[in-house]
Amino acid sequence: MKVIFHINEAERWPRVIMNTVNFLRDVEGEAVVEVLANGAGVLAYSQGDRDLLSQMEELSGQGVYFAACRNALKLHGIFSENLPPFVKVVSAGITELARKQAQGFAYIKP
Secondary structure, eight states, rough: OOOEEEEEEGHHHHHHHHHHHHHHHHHTTEEEEEEOOOOGGGGGHHHHOOOHHHHHHHHHTTTOEEEEEEEHHHHHTTGGGGGGGTTTESOOOHHHHHHHHHTTTTTEEO
16 A cells, blocks of 8 residues: 655644554554645644654654655755755645646555
8 A cells, every 4th residue: 555644734643643643543554654744834844743754754763754744845945965964855836736646555644
């Protein structure tokens, strides 16, 4: 299974984390998972609380990919070098979503 979780609202991060954890538990490691943040969702990568960032880092260690939209980072004045090391920057969030769906990823919007 391949899934992409989409987050564009900062306050929805706890639900995204919970959904990701529950999904991984249910499929028992038989999945490729990406969490893509754009819009205000990127704020958690630079302004998120330590507990949230710790949960993201733990999920990253389990193979979850975390991505940030370059356009949203620019809009919010966030520099890529200030992101946690487990976050990759993609050129545009909507393009990343389209690419992943074309590659067979299921789109999930918690």
